[in-house]
Amino acid sequence: MSRYAAEYLETVGALVQRVHDEQLPILQTAAERIADCIADGGLWHVFGSGHSQLLAAELFYRAGGLVPVNAILDPPLSVMAAAHRSTWLERVPDYAEQLLQDEPLQPGDVMLVISNSGRNAVPIEVALGAKARGATVLALTSVRFSRSVGSRHPSGRKLLDCADLVFDNYGADGDAAVRIPGCPSAVSATSTAVGSTLLQALVAATVAELQRRGHPAPVWHSANGEEGERSNAAYVAQYRDRIKRL
Secondary structure, eight states, rough: OOOHHHHHHHHHHHHHHHHHHHHHHHHHHHHHHHHHHHHHHHHHEEEEEEHHHHHHHTTTTTTTBSSSEEEEEEEGHHHHHOOOOOHHTTTOOHHHHHHHTTTTOOOOOOEEESSOOSSSSSHHHHHHHHHHHHHHHHEOOOOHHHHHSOOOOOOOOOOHHHEEEEEEOOTTTSSSSETTTTSOOOOOHHHHHHHHHHHHHHHHHHHHHHTTTTOOOOOOTTTTTTHHHHHHHHHHHHTTTTTOOO
16 A cells, blocks of 8 residues: 555544544534434534535435435535636625525524635635524634634634634645645645544434434435335425425
């Protein structure tokens, strides 16, 4: 195996271990907030732009995932539409307010905003807009990277300044983590791998908290099993009017 491949795997493993060692208390606190929301009939909203949108999709309509998740997957903010445009658009003030007007966000809901740098206008304004609507705001970001750069929002704030609870992916400045001789830039980003692991841990903690309270957790089954197909169809019928991307 290439020693650089091994270096990347070791780096990701070490970052996940830091999540385990340092963030289990905040994972439990967040799980309790999400469990409160779901038990009261609310929704857990998740948002990311650019590659952070991959992590929002990771929590949505996923086997083993919670059903009452509303992923805000705006096509213009996705790299799948026009990558350079998504980079530009996430810096535009007031765009987020237009997004939120089309989402079923209610007081008591939870909003998770994912942004590695936490410096661009759209994720910051999604967090601020969700808080103004009475939602609990969670952020997933690279705290060190975010603190090393300036804000692109008129207020001067960053995502980590706007959230009730902040998860740290411990990413290096610029996200890429491996240096290879002769290559002018670091390679191999860690934010998706570490972020996905952290968020799936949050799902497990939330389901466990709901079950502890005697509130059966609504969880998607694999659509490739017969029982899962029937169970999922019932959930789709129940939530279709509330989660528009179902």
